[in-house]
Amino acid sequence: MGNRPNRRSFLTLTGVSATAAIAGCSDLNSISQDGSDGDDGSNGPLTIRVQPDQEKLQSLQEDLQAEVEAGETEQAEAQEKLEARQTELTEEAATAYEQAASNDDSISVEDAEAEYGLLRVSAPADSLVEDLQNGEIGGILPAAYYDQYLAQQERQEQQQELQEEVMEQQESENETNESSETGTENESSE
Template identity: 35%
Template sequence: MESNPTRRRLLQLSGVGATASLAGCSQFDIPGSQDDNGADPQTESEAELEADTEPDSDPEDGITAIVQPDPEALQQLQQEVMAELEEGELDQQEAQMEFQQRQVELISSHAVEFESEMAADDDISVEAGVAQEGALLLDGPDERFMELLRNSEVSGLMPGEEYGRMLEQQQQQQPPVEPDNGGEEPVEDDADGDADAGDEADDGDEDADE
C-alpha cells in the first residue's frame, strides 16, 4: 500500500475528512454522556452488520471507511432530547442516556444501510465492520474510493491499520471472562483411595491362606 502514491494521496486528503467527521459527531454529545470507563454505549436495539467484527485478512491490506449520519439528523436528535429534558419528561442523567442510546442507534443504522448498498457493488467488498462506531474495513480499487468520497457516501477514509487499532482498544476495554464451572464440585482424584483398597484386599487374602 505504501508504494502506491495514488492511495497515499487519497488517504492524505480523506483522512482529514474522517477525523473532522468523528469530531463533528462528538460535538453533539451531552456532557457526561459516556459511562464511567469512557466507553461508547452498547444498546440491545442497535442494528447489526452482516460482516464480522474481526476481518479474515490483514487490516493493513484494506481501507477504513467512516460513515456517519447527516449533521442535521444529529442536530434534530439533540433538539428532541433537550425538549424532553426541558419539559420535565427526563432528568439530566436520563437525557444523557437517552441521547447516548439514540445516537448509537442512528450511527449503527447508517452503517448497516451503507453495507447493504455496498453488497450490490461489484468493486467494493466489506471485509469487517463495527456498526456502533460507523467504521467499516473495505477492499477495492482507489478509483471507486474516490467516487465514494465525491458522492459523500462516506464521511472519510483512513488506512486499514486504523481499524486494527480500534479493535485493539475495544478488546482492552472488555472485562476479562471468568471461567464457568457450571456450579459443579471439582472431582477429586481417587487414585490413592483405589490403591489403598487394593492393598487391604491383598492383606485379607494373605490372612486367609495362613
C-alpha cells in the first residue's frame, strides 16, 4: 500500500513527455490555414519540439518500474535515472533533427536548445506537418513559446536552487540545535 503514491508519482512523471508532445498539435490548423506563407512558401519562425525515442523511453520506464517494484531501486533514484536518460534521448533527437535540417534547404534552424528538445525553425508548413506526421517532431508551437519556455525553465531552476539552499540551511540549523542539545544533556548529567 505504501508504494501506491510513489508509483503514481513515477507514472505521472513518465506521462509528462506525452503531454508535452500533444501540446503543439492544436496549432496545426492555424499553421496550414494561416495564409501567411511568404513568397518562398515558408512561415515565419516557429518553435518545434522533438521527442525522445519513444520505444527506448518506454523500455527504460518498464525496466525502472520493475526495479522499483522488486525493491532493487528506490523511487527517487529511478526518477533521477529516468529524467537523465530522457534528457539524453531528447538531446539525441534534437541533434539528429538539426543535422537533417542542415541538409534540407527549405528548413532553417535559427535557435536550438537540445536539452529541452526545442528548436526555432523557419520552414514550409507542409514540411513541418509532414515531419509531425512522420514522428520526426512532437509538436509545432508559436515562435514565442521558445523564449517563454526557456524563461520558465530558468525560473524553475532558480527556485530549485533556492529550495536546496533553504533545505541545507535548515539541516545545518537542525544539526546545530541537536549538538547544542546533546551538549546541554551532557552538562546536566555530570
